[in-house]
Amino acid sequence: MHYVDTRAGEQQVSASQAIVQGISKKGGLFVPTFFPQIDLDFIKSLCDIDYKKRAQAVLSLYLTEFAAEKLTKMVENAYGMSKFTSQGIAPVVKGAGGQNVLELWHGPTLAFKDMALQLLPHLMMESAKSMGENREIVILVATSGDTGKAALEGFADVKGTRCTVFYPKEGVSEAQRLQMLTQQGNNVSVIAVQGNFDDAQTGVKKIFTDVDLAQTLAEKGIALSSANSINWGRLVPQIVYYFSAYADCINNGTIALGDALNFVVPTGNFGNILAGIYAKHMGLPIGHLVCASNRNNVLSDFLRTGVYDARREFFKTSSPSMDILISSNLERLLFELCDRDGEKVSEWMGELNTQGHYTLGPKEMERMRGLLWGSWADDTDVEDAIRETWRNERMLIDPHTAVAMNVLDQYTAKTGDKTPSVVVSTANPYKFGRDVGKALLGREQIQSLNDFECCDRLEQYTGVIVPKSIRMLQQKPVLHKVECTPETMKSTLLNELHTL
Numbered sequence: 001m002h003y004v005d006t007r008a009g010e011q012q013v014s015a016s017q018a019i020v021q022g023i024s025k026k027g028g029l030f031v032p033t034f035f036p037q038i039d040l041d042f043i044k045s046l047c048d049i050d051y052k053k054r055a056q057a058v059l060s061l062y063l064t065e066f067a068a069e070k071l072t073k074m075v076e077n078a079y080g081m082s083k084f085t086s087q088g089i090a091p092v093v094k095g096a097g098g099q100n101v102l103e104l105w106h107g108p109t110l111a112f113k114d115m116a117l118q119l120l121p122h123l124m125m126e127s128a129k130s131m132g133e134n135r136e137i138v139i140l141v142a143t144s145g146d147t148g149k150a151a152l153e154g155f156a157d158v159k160g161t162r163c164t165v166f167y168p169k170e171g172v173s174e175a176q177r178l179q180m181l182t183q184q185g186n187n188v189s190v191i192a193v194q195g196n197f198d199d200a201q202t203g204v205k206k207i208f209t210d211v212d213l214a215q216t217l218a219e220k221g222i223a224l225s226s227a228n229s230i231n232w233g234r235l236v237p238q239i240v241y242y243f244s245a246y247a248d249c250i251n252n253g254t255i256a257l258g259d260a261l262n263f264v265v266p267t268g269n270f271g272n273i274l275a276g277i278y279a280k281h282m283g284l285p286i287g288h289l290v291c292a293s294n295r296n297n298v299l300s301d302f303l304r305t306g307v308y309d310a311r312r313e314f315f316k317t318s319s320p321s322m323d324i325l326i327s328s329n330l331e332r333l334l335f336e337l338c339d340r341d342g343e344k345v346s347e348w349m350g351e352l353n354t355q356g357h358y359t360l361g362p363k364e365m366e367r368m369r370g371l372l373w374g375s376w377a378d379d380t381d382v383e384d385a386i387r388e389t390w391r392n393e394r395m396l397i398d399p400h401t402a403v404a405m406n407v408l409d410q411y412t413a414k415t416g417d418k419t420p421s422v423v424v425s426t427a428n429p430y431k432f433g434r435d436v437g438k439a440l441l442g443r444e445q446i447q448s449l450n451d452f453e454c455c456d457r458l459e460q461y462t463g464v465i466v467p468k469s470i471r472m473l474q475q476k477p478v479l480h481k482v483e484c485t486p487e488t489m490k491s492t493l494l495n496e497l498h499t500l
Protein backbone atom coordinates (compact mmCIF):
# COMPACT_ATOMS: atom_id res chain seq x y z
CA MET A 1 0.00 0.00 0.00
CA HIS A 2 1.34 3.40 -0.98
CA TYR A 3 0.33 6.99 -0.23
CA VAL A 4 -0.18 10.12 -2.31
CA ASP A 5 -0.49 13.70 -1.14
CA THR A 6 -3.65 15.76 -1.46
CA ARG A 7 -2.00 18.60 -3.41
CA ALA A 8 -0.74 16.73 -6.47
CA GLY A 9 2.82 16.65 -5.17
CA GLU A 10 4.32 13.40 -3.96
CA GLN A 11 3.22 10.05 -5.42
CA GLN A 12 3.89 6.48 -4.27
CA VAL A 13 5.18 7.32 -0.80
CA SER A 14 5.60 4.42 1.67
CA ALA A 15 3.65 4.33 4.95
CA SER A 16 6.95 4.80 6.82
CA GLN A 17 7.82 7.93 4.90
CA ALA A 18 4.31 9.36 5.32
CA ILE A 19 4.48 8.80 9.09
CA VAL A 20 8.02 10.14 9.62
CA GLN A 21 7.54 13.12 7.31
CA GLY A 22 4.04 13.97 8.65
CA ILE A 23 3.15 16.52 5.98
CA SER A 24 4.00 16.64 2.25
CA LYS A 25 6.55 19.08 0.84
CA LYS A 26 3.74 21.07 -0.77
CA GLY A 27 1.89 21.27 2.53
CA GLY A 28 -0.63 18.54 1.59
CA LEU A 29 -1.69 15.52 3.62
CA PHE A 30 -0.88 11.90 2.86
CA VAL A 31 -3.74 9.56 1.92
CA PRO A 32 -3.75 5.88 0.84
CA THR A 33 -3.71 5.29 -2.95
CA PHE A 34 -6.92 3.23 -2.55
CA PHE A 35 -9.29 2.03 0.17
CA PRO A 36 -8.95 -1.71 0.81
CA GLN A 37 -12.37 -3.37 0.41
CA ILE A 38 -13.80 -5.66 3.06
CA ASP A 39 -16.85 -7.96 2.94
CA LEU A 40 -19.40 -9.14 5.51
CA ASP A 41 -17.28 -12.20 6.36
CA PHE A 42 -14.49 -9.88 7.43
CA ILE A 43 -16.88 -8.04 9.77
CA LYS A 44 -18.31 -11.32 11.06
CA SER A 45 -14.81 -12.49 11.93
CA LEU A 46 -14.34 -9.38 14.11
CA CYS A 47 -17.32 -10.20 16.32
CA ASP A 48 -15.59 -12.99 18.23
CA ILE A 49 -12.20 -11.37 18.80
CA ASP A 50 -10.94 -8.68 21.19
CA TYR A 51 -10.00 -5.08 20.35
CA LYS A 52 -6.32 -5.81 19.85
CA LYS A 53 -7.05 -8.53 17.29
CA ARG A 54 -9.58 -6.26 15.56
CA ALA A 55 -6.88 -3.56 15.42
CA GLN A 56 -4.43 -6.02 13.91
CA ALA A 57 -6.98 -7.06 11.24
CA VAL A 58 -7.80 -3.50 10.15
CA LEU A 59 -4.32 -1.96 10.46
CA SER A 60 -2.70 -4.74 8.44
CA LEU A 61 -4.81 -3.68 5.42
CA TYR A 62 -3.05 -0.28 5.38
CA LEU A 63 0.36 -0.88 6.96
CA THR A 64 1.34 -3.67 4.59
CA GLU A 65 5.07 -2.99 4.85
CA PHE A 66 5.23 -3.99 8.54
CA ALA A 67 5.58 -7.72 9.24
CA ALA A 68 2.58 -9.28 11.04
CA GLU A 69 4.62 -10.06 14.19
CA LYS A 70 5.85 -6.47 14.34
CA LEU A 71 2.30 -5.14 14.11
CA THR A 72 1.12 -7.57 16.80
CA LYS A 73 3.84 -6.35 19.14
CA MET A 74 3.09 -2.68 18.48
CA VAL A 75 -0.65 -3.19 19.09
CA GLU A 76 0.08 -5.17 22.27
CA ASN A 77 2.34 -2.40 23.60
CA ALA A 78 -0.15 0.34 22.70
CA TYR A 79 -3.38 -1.19 24.03
CA GLY A 80 -2.08 -3.51 26.77
CA MET A 81 -3.78 -3.63 30.18
CA SER A 82 -1.13 -1.39 31.75
CA LYS A 83 -2.31 1.44 29.47
CA PHE A 84 -6.07 1.01 29.14
CA THR A 85 -8.36 0.48 32.11
CA SER A 86 -11.35 -1.06 30.40
CA GLN A 87 -11.22 -4.66 29.23
CA GLY A 88 -12.90 -3.57 26.02
CA ILE A 89 -10.39 -0.72 25.34
CA ALA A 90 -13.04 1.12 23.26
CA PRO A 91 -16.31 -0.46 24.47
CA VAL A 92 -19.81 0.29 23.21
CA VAL A 93 -21.98 0.88 26.27
CA LYS A 94 -25.80 0.87 26.06
CA GLY A 95 -27.51 3.42 28.28
CA ALA A 96 -30.65 2.76 30.35
CA GLY A 97 -32.71 4.38 27.57
CA GLY A 98 -31.10 2.18 24.87
CA GLN A 99 -28.66 4.67 23.34
CA ASN A 100 -25.36 3.12 22.20
CA VAL A 101 -22.26 5.11 23.20
CA LEU A 102 -18.73 4.32 22.01
CA GLU A 103 -16.38 5.22 24.89
CA LEU A 104 -12.98 6.27 23.60
CA TRP A 105 -11.54 7.56 26.87
CA HIS A 106 -10.28 4.53 28.76
CA GLY A 107 -6.62 5.31 27.98
CA PRO A 108 -4.02 6.95 30.24
CA THR A 109 -5.05 10.59 29.59
CA LEU A 110 -8.83 10.01 29.64
CA ALA A 111 -9.52 11.44 26.16
CA PHE A 112 -9.90 9.87 22.70
CA LYS A 113 -6.47 11.16 21.58
CA ASP A 114 -4.97 8.13 23.38
CA MET A 115 -6.52 5.75 20.81
CA ALA A 116 -3.99 7.04 18.25
CA LEU A 117 -1.22 8.54 20.39
CA GLN A 118 -0.58 5.29 22.27
CA LEU A 119 0.20 3.60 18.94
CA LEU A 120 1.92 6.48 17.12
CA PRO A 121 5.30 6.29 18.96
CA HIS A 122 5.62 2.62 18.00
CA LEU A 123 4.67 3.32 14.38
CA MET A 124 7.09 6.26 14.31
CA MET A 125 10.05 4.22 15.65
CA GLU A 126 9.46 1.30 13.27
CA SER A 127 9.05 3.74 10.37
CA ALA A 128 12.23 5.62 11.28
CA LYS A 129 14.11 2.31 11.45
CA SER A 130 12.92 1.19 8.03
CA MET A 131 13.79 4.63 6.57
CA GLY A 132 17.33 4.36 7.92
CA GLU A 133 16.72 7.48 10.01
CA ASN A 134 19.16 7.38 12.90
CA ARG A 135 18.85 10.95 14.11
CA GLU A 136 17.03 11.59 17.35
CA ILE A 137 13.39 12.53 16.59
CA VAL A 138 12.00 15.53 18.46
CA ILE A 139 8.20 15.66 18.49
CA LEU A 140 6.88 19.21 18.73
CA VAL A 141 3.28 19.78 19.81
CA ALA A 142 1.13 22.88 20.19
CA THR A 143 -1.92 21.95 22.24
CA SER A 144 -5.17 23.44 23.46
CA GLY A 145 -5.41 20.68 26.07
CA ASP A 146 -5.86 17.00 25.21
CA THR A 147 -3.30 16.37 22.45
CA GLY A 148 -0.37 17.65 24.54
CA LYS A 149 -0.91 15.28 27.43
CA ALA A 150 -1.65 12.32 25.16
CA ALA A 151 1.56 12.95 23.18
CA LEU A 152 3.61 13.26 26.39
CA GLU A 153 2.16 10.03 27.73
CA GLY A 154 2.78 8.25 24.42
CA PHE A 155 6.36 9.41 23.90
CA ALA A 156 7.62 9.51 27.53
CA ASP A 157 10.82 7.46 27.80
CA VAL A 158 10.53 6.16 24.22
CA LYS A 159 14.14 5.63 23.11
CA GLY A 160 15.39 7.83 20.29
CA THR A 161 12.68 10.46 20.78
CA ARG A 162 12.01 13.60 22.78
CA CYS A 163 8.70 15.37 23.11
CA THR A 164 8.22 19.10 23.70
CA VAL A 165 4.76 20.57 24.25
CA PHE A 166 3.80 24.25 24.06
CA TYR A 167 0.48 25.18 25.67
CA PRO A 168 -1.27 28.56 26.12
CA LYS A 169 -0.71 29.57 29.75
CA GLU A 170 -4.28 30.76 30.32
CA GLY A 171 -6.07 28.56 27.77
CA VAL A 172 -6.46 25.09 29.34
CA SER A 173 -8.60 23.59 32.12
CA GLU A 174 -7.12 22.96 35.58
CA ALA A 175 -7.08 19.17 35.09
CA GLN A 176 -5.53 19.51 31.63
CA ARG A 177 -2.81 21.88 32.94
CA LEU A 178 -1.88 19.67 35.89
CA GLN A 179 -1.92 16.53 33.73
CA MET A 180 0.83 18.10 31.61
CA LEU A 181 2.87 19.82 34.34
CA THR A 182 3.17 16.64 36.40
CA GLN A 183 4.28 14.48 33.44
CA GLN A 184 7.28 12.27 34.24
CA GLY A 185 9.90 10.98 31.80
CA ASN A 186 13.45 12.07 31.06
CA ASN A 187 12.79 13.00 27.42
CA VAL A 188 9.80 15.33 27.85
CA SER A 189 9.36 19.05 28.41
CA VAL A 190 6.29 21.25 28.76
CA ILE A 191 6.46 24.99 28.14
CA ALA A 192 3.81 27.60 28.96
CA VAL A 193 3.43 30.26 26.28
CA GLN A 194 2.29 33.70 27.42
CA GLY A 195 -0.39 33.97 24.77
CA ASN A 196 -3.33 32.05 23.34
CA PHE A 197 -3.48 28.77 21.42
CA ASP A 198 -3.05 30.52 18.07
CA ASP A 199 0.23 32.08 19.30
CA ALA A 200 1.53 28.65 20.34
CA GLN A 201 0.39 27.03 17.08
CA THR A 202 1.89 29.79 14.91
CA GLY A 203 5.17 29.61 16.84
CA VAL A 204 5.44 25.84 16.33
CA LYS A 205 4.70 26.20 12.59
CA LYS A 206 7.48 28.82 12.36
CA ILE A 207 9.91 26.45 14.05
CA PHE A 208 9.02 23.72 11.53
CA THR A 209 9.75 25.96 8.54
CA ASP A 210 12.92 27.61 9.97
CA VAL A 211 15.69 26.52 7.60
CA ASP A 212 18.54 27.76 9.82
CA LEU A 213 17.14 25.92 12.81
CA ALA A 214 16.77 22.69 10.80
CA GLN A 215 20.45 23.00 9.86
CA THR A 216 21.53 23.62 13.48
CA LEU A 217 19.48 20.65 14.67
CA ALA A 218 20.73 18.37 11.88
CA GLU A 219 24.32 19.09 13.00
CA LYS A 220 23.31 17.99 16.49
CA GLY A 221 21.75 14.80 15.06
CA ILE A 222 18.16 15.89 15.61
CA ALA A 223 15.14 15.71 13.25
CA LEU A 224 11.82 17.42 14.02
CA SER A 225 8.48 15.66 13.61
CA SER A 226 4.82 16.27 14.44
CA ALA A 227 2.21 14.40 16.46
CA ASN A 228 -0.70 16.48 15.17
CA SER A 229 -3.71 14.80 13.61
CA ILE A 230 -2.55 15.58 10.09
CA ASN A 231 -0.08 12.68 10.50
CA TRP A 232 -1.30 9.46 8.83
CA GLY A 233 -0.07 7.58 11.91
CA ARG A 234 -2.67 9.48 13.96
CA LEU A 235 -5.52 8.73 11.57
CA VAL A 236 -5.14 5.04 10.75
CA PRO A 237 -5.57 3.77 14.36
CA GLN A 238 -8.91 5.62 14.50
CA ILE A 239 -10.42 3.62 11.63
CA VAL A 240 -10.26 0.54 13.88
CA TYR A 241 -12.82 1.66 16.44
CA TYR A 242 -15.56 2.19 13.84
CA PHE A 243 -15.20 -1.49 12.86
CA SER A 244 -15.00 -2.51 16.49
CA ALA A 245 -18.15 -0.52 17.40
CA TYR A 246 -20.05 -2.08 14.49
CA ALA A 247 -19.08 -5.57 15.68
CA ASP A 248 -20.09 -4.66 19.26
CA CYS A 249 -23.50 -3.49 18.01
CA ILE A 250 -24.05 -6.85 16.32
CA ASN A 251 -23.03 -8.58 19.53
CA ASN A 252 -25.38 -6.50 21.72
CA GLY A 253 -28.33 -7.08 19.38
CA THR A 254 -28.70 -3.53 18.07
CA ILE A 255 -28.17 -4.54 14.43
CA ALA A 256 -27.77 -7.67 12.30
CA LEU A 257 -24.70 -8.21 10.10
CA GLY A 258 -25.01 -5.92 7.06
CA ASP A 259 -27.51 -3.47 8.59
CA ALA A 260 -26.80 0.26 8.41
CA LEU A 261 -25.50 2.02 11.54
CA ASN A 262 -25.14 5.79 12.02
CA PHE A 263 -22.37 7.47 14.01
CA VAL A 264 -22.62 10.88 15.69
CA VAL A 265 -19.19 12.46 16.18
CA PRO A 266 -18.20 15.58 18.18
CA THR A 267 -15.89 17.31 15.72
CA GLY A 268 -13.12 19.91 15.74
CA ASN A 269 -10.18 19.17 13.47
CA PHE A 270 -12.23 16.54 11.54
CA GLY A 271 -9.80 13.68 12.35
CA ASN A 272 -12.18 11.46 14.29
CA ILE A 273 -15.10 11.65 11.85
CA LEU A 274 -12.80 11.32 8.82
CA ALA A 275 -11.70 7.90 10.10
CA GLY A 276 -15.41 6.96 10.03
CA ILE A 277 -15.70 8.15 6.42
CA TYR A 278 -12.69 5.98 5.52
CA ALA A 279 -14.32 2.97 7.23
CA LYS A 280 -17.45 3.56 5.12
CA HIS A 281 -15.35 3.80 1.94
CA MET A 282 -13.87 0.39 2.84
CA GLY A 283 -17.35 -1.16 2.88
CA LEU A 284 -18.42 -0.93 6.53
CA PRO A 285 -22.23 -0.46 6.38
CA ILE A 286 -22.36 3.02 7.90
CA GLY A 287 -25.52 5.00 7.09
CA HIS A 288 -24.97 8.66 7.89
CA LEU A 289 -22.07 10.24 9.75
CA VAL A 290 -23.43 13.09 11.83
CA CYS A 291 -20.95 15.92 12.36
CA ALA A 292 -21.53 17.74 15.66
CA SER A 293 -19.95 21.18 16.24
CA ASN A 294 -20.00 23.61 19.13
CA ARG A 295 -20.59 27.37 18.76
CA ASN A 296 -17.52 27.53 16.47
CA ASN A 297 -19.87 26.13 13.82
CA VAL A 298 -17.78 26.63 10.67
CA LEU A 299 -18.26 22.95 9.71
CA SER A 300 -22.05 22.81 10.05
CA ASP A 301 -22.33 26.01 7.98
CA PHE A 302 -20.07 24.36 5.39
CA LEU A 303 -22.26 21.24 5.21
CA ARG A 304 -25.36 23.39 4.77
CA THR A 305 -24.04 25.91 2.21
CA GLY A 306 -20.90 24.45 0.59
CA VAL A 307 -19.04 27.61 1.61
CA TYR A 308 -16.14 27.19 4.05
CA ASP A 309 -15.72 30.58 5.68
CA ALA A 310 -13.19 30.97 8.51
CA ARG A 311 -13.69 34.75 8.69
CA ARG A 312 -15.71 34.77 11.90
CA GLU A 313 -15.45 35.37 15.60
CA PHE A 314 -13.69 32.71 17.68
CA PHE A 315 -15.62 31.58 20.79
CA LYS A 316 -14.29 29.95 23.95
CA THR A 317 -16.78 27.20 24.86
CA SER A 318 -17.22 24.45 27.45
CA SER A 319 -15.90 21.98 24.83
CA PRO A 320 -12.44 23.57 24.30
CA SER A 321 -10.97 20.69 22.25
CA MET A 322 -13.45 21.62 19.50
CA ASP A 323 -12.72 25.36 19.58
CA ILE A 324 -11.19 25.54 16.11
CA LEU A 325 -11.86 27.46 12.91
CA ILE A 326 -9.39 25.83 10.50
CA SER A 327 -10.28 22.14 10.36
CA SER A 328 -7.15 20.69 8.85
CA ASN A 329 -8.30 17.11 8.13
CA LEU A 330 -11.18 18.36 6.00
CA GLU A 331 -8.60 18.55 3.19
CA ARG A 332 -8.63 14.74 3.02
CA LEU A 333 -12.42 14.73 2.51
CA LEU A 334 -12.19 17.39 -0.23
CA PHE A 335 -9.68 15.16 -2.03
CA GLU A 336 -12.27 12.34 -2.22
CA LEU A 337 -15.19 14.64 -3.09
CA CYS A 338 -13.45 15.97 -6.22
CA ASP A 339 -12.26 12.55 -7.48
CA ARG A 340 -8.74 13.05 -6.11
CA ASP A 341 -8.01 16.17 -8.14
CA GLY A 342 -4.93 17.50 -6.28
CA GLU A 343 -4.85 20.72 -8.33
CA LYS A 344 -8.42 21.49 -7.27
CA VAL A 345 -7.59 20.86 -3.59
CA SER A 346 -4.50 23.12 -3.86
CA GLU A 347 -6.72 25.85 -5.28
CA TRP A 348 -9.26 25.61 -2.43
CA MET A 349 -6.52 25.54 0.21
CA GLY A 350 -4.84 28.51 -1.43
CA GLU A 351 -8.09 30.49 -1.29
CA LEU A 352 -8.57 29.55 2.37
CA ASN A 353 -5.05 30.74 3.08
CA THR A 354 -5.23 34.06 1.24
CA GLN A 355 -8.94 34.98 1.46
CA GLY A 356 -10.20 32.93 4.41
CA HIS A 357 -12.88 31.08 2.41
CA TYR A 358 -13.62 28.71 -0.50
CA THR A 359 -16.73 27.25 -2.16
CA LEU A 360 -17.49 23.70 -3.35
CA GLY A 361 -18.99 22.98 -6.76
CA PRO A 362 -22.45 21.30 -7.10
CA LYS A 363 -21.00 17.81 -7.67
CA GLU A 364 -18.87 17.90 -4.52
CA MET A 365 -21.74 19.42 -2.57
CA GLU A 366 -24.12 16.61 -3.51
CA ARG A 367 -21.58 13.93 -2.58
CA MET A 368 -20.88 15.57 0.76
CA ARG A 369 -24.60 15.71 1.55
CA GLY A 370 -24.96 11.99 0.82
CA LEU A 371 -22.24 11.23 3.36
CA LEU A 372 -22.63 13.74 6.16
CA TRP A 373 -25.26 15.60 8.14
CA GLY A 374 -24.23 18.38 10.51
CA SER A 375 -25.45 20.80 13.13
CA TRP A 376 -24.19 22.51 16.27
CA ALA A 377 -24.96 23.06 19.95
CA ASP A 378 -24.19 26.01 22.24
CA ASP A 379 -23.13 25.85 25.90
CA THR A 380 -26.74 25.99 27.17
CA ASP A 381 -27.69 23.05 24.90
CA VAL A 382 -24.66 21.23 26.30
CA GLU A 383 -25.77 21.72 29.92
CA ASP A 384 -29.26 20.47 29.02
CA ALA A 385 -27.82 17.43 27.22
CA ILE A 386 -25.63 16.51 30.22
CA ARG A 387 -28.71 16.64 32.48
CA GLU A 388 -30.99 14.77 30.07
CA THR A 389 -28.44 12.05 29.36
CA TRP A 390 -28.04 11.50 33.09
CA ARG A 391 -31.81 11.34 33.53
CA ASN A 392 -32.66 9.17 30.50
CA GLU A 393 -29.58 7.00 30.04
CA ARG A 394 -28.01 7.12 33.52
CA MET A 395 -24.75 8.08 31.88
CA LEU A 396 -22.41 10.85 32.99
CA ILE A 397 -21.00 12.54 29.88
CA ASP A 398 -18.46 15.32 29.23
CA PRO A 399 -19.31 18.56 27.34
CA HIS A 400 -17.84 17.31 24.01
CA THR A 401 -19.98 14.17 24.09
CA ALA A 402 -22.94 16.34 25.11
CA VAL A 403 -22.57 18.34 21.88
CA ALA A 404 -23.03 15.05 20.00
CA MET A 405 -26.06 14.03 22.10
CA ASN A 406 -27.78 17.34 21.35
CA VAL A 407 -27.03 17.13 17.62
CA LEU A 408 -28.34 13.53 17.52
CA ASP A 409 -31.68 14.82 18.84
CA GLN A 410 -31.72 17.51 16.14
CA TYR A 411 -30.89 14.91 13.47
CA THR A 412 -33.68 12.55 14.55
CA ALA A 413 -36.24 15.39 14.77
CA LYS A 414 -35.34 16.87 11.36
CA THR A 415 -34.83 13.71 9.29
CA GLY A 416 -37.01 11.10 10.99
CA ASP A 417 -34.22 8.60 10.26
CA LYS A 418 -34.83 5.42 12.32
CA THR A 419 -31.39 3.88 11.66
CA PRO A 420 -29.76 2.87 14.98
CA SER A 421 -27.00 5.23 16.03
CA VAL A 422 -23.79 5.25 18.06
CA VAL A 423 -22.75 8.44 19.85
CA VAL A 424 -18.97 8.74 19.95
CA SER A 425 -17.86 9.76 23.47
CA THR A 426 -14.48 11.49 23.46
CA ALA A 427 -13.54 12.36 27.06
CA ASN A 428 -14.06 11.19 30.61
CA PRO A 429 -16.52 13.62 32.28
CA TYR A 430 -14.16 14.26 35.21
CA LYS A 431 -11.65 15.91 32.90
CA PHE A 432 -14.17 18.75 32.76
CA GLY A 433 -15.56 18.41 36.29
CA ARG A 434 -16.39 22.10 36.66
CA ASP A 435 -18.70 22.35 33.60
CA VAL A 436 -20.28 18.94 34.18
CA GLY A 437 -20.85 19.92 37.83
CA LYS A 438 -22.43 23.20 36.76
CA ALA A 439 -24.88 21.32 34.52
CA LEU A 440 -25.85 18.57 36.93
CA LEU A 441 -25.58 20.20 40.37
CA GLY A 442 -26.36 23.82 39.52
CA ARG A 443 -24.32 26.99 39.23
CA GLU A 444 -24.76 28.03 42.88
CA GLN A 445 -23.78 24.63 44.22
CA ILE A 446 -20.33 24.70 42.66
CA GLN A 447 -19.52 28.41 42.93
CA SER A 448 -17.27 28.11 45.98
CA LEU A 449 -15.71 24.76 44.98
CA ASN A 450 -12.43 24.10 43.14
CA ASP A 451 -12.39 21.68 40.19
CA PHE A 452 -11.46 18.68 42.35
CA GLU A 453 -14.24 19.39 44.84
CA CYS A 454 -16.66 19.56 41.87
CA CYS A 455 -15.56 16.04 40.94
CA ASP A 456 -16.12 14.82 44.52
CA ARG A 457 -19.62 16.27 44.58
CA LEU A 458 -20.42 14.70 41.21
CA GLU A 459 -19.21 11.34 42.48
CA GLN A 460 -21.45 11.60 45.55
CA TYR A 461 -24.41 12.63 43.38
CA THR A 462 -24.04 10.02 40.61
CA GLY A 463 -22.01 7.18 42.10
CA VAL A 464 -19.72 7.35 39.06
CA ILE A 465 -16.16 6.98 40.38
CA VAL A 466 -13.55 9.73 39.82
CA PRO A 467 -10.53 8.16 38.03
CA LYS A 468 -7.45 7.73 40.23
CA SER A 469 -5.29 9.66 37.76
CA ILE A 470 -7.48 12.76 38.23
CA ARG A 471 -7.50 12.42 42.03
CA MET A 472 -3.75 12.01 42.18
CA LEU A 473 -3.09 15.25 40.26
CA GLN A 474 -3.49 17.20 43.50
CA GLN A 475 -0.57 15.42 45.16
CA LYS A 476 1.85 15.07 42.26
CA PRO A 477 4.84 17.44 42.11
CA VAL A 478 4.86 20.05 39.34
CA LEU A 479 7.89 19.17 37.21
CA HIS A 480 7.70 21.73 34.40
CA LYS A 481 8.01 25.42 35.14
CA VAL A 482 9.49 26.95 32.01
CA GLU A 483 7.61 29.85 30.43
CA CYS A 484 8.26 31.88 27.32
CA THR A 485 6.69 34.48 25.06
CA PRO A 486 5.61 33.74 21.47
CA GLU A 487 8.81 35.50 20.32
CA THR A 488 11.16 33.35 22.44
CA MET A 489 9.74 29.89 21.62
CA LYS A 490 12.65 28.97 19.36
CA SER A 491 15.43 29.93 21.80
CA THR A 492 13.50 28.26 24.63
CA LEU A 493 13.25 25.06 22.61
CA LEU A 494 17.00 25.09 21.86
CA ASN A 495 17.70 25.63 25.54
CA GLU A 496 15.45 22.70 26.50
CA LEU A 497 17.08 20.40 23.96
CA HIS A 498 20.44 21.33 25.41
CA THR A 499 19.56 20.72 29.03
CA LEU A 500 17.30 17.66 28.76
Ligand SMILES: *Cc1c(COP(=O)(O)O)cnc(C)c1O
Binds near residue numbers: 113268269272426
Ligand atom coordinates in the same frame (compact mmCIF):
# COMPACT_ATOMS: atom_id res chain seq x y z
C1 LIG B 1 -9.73 16.38 19.96
C2 LIG B 1 -11.07 16.22 20.58
C3 LIG B 1 -12.25 16.32 19.83
C4 LIG B 1 -12.26 16.67 18.35
O1 LIG B 1 -11.72 15.66 17.55
P1 LIG B 1 -11.26 15.98 16.04
O2 LIG B 1 -10.59 14.76 15.56
O3 LIG B 1 -10.32 17.16 16.17
O4 LIG B 1 -12.47 16.34 15.27
C5 LIG B 1 -13.46 16.09 20.47
N1 LIG B 1 -13.51 15.82 21.79
C6 LIG B 1 -12.39 15.73 22.56
C7 LIG B 1 -12.54 15.45 24.01
C8 LIG B 1 -11.13 15.92 21.98
O5 LIG B 1 -10.03 15.83 22.75
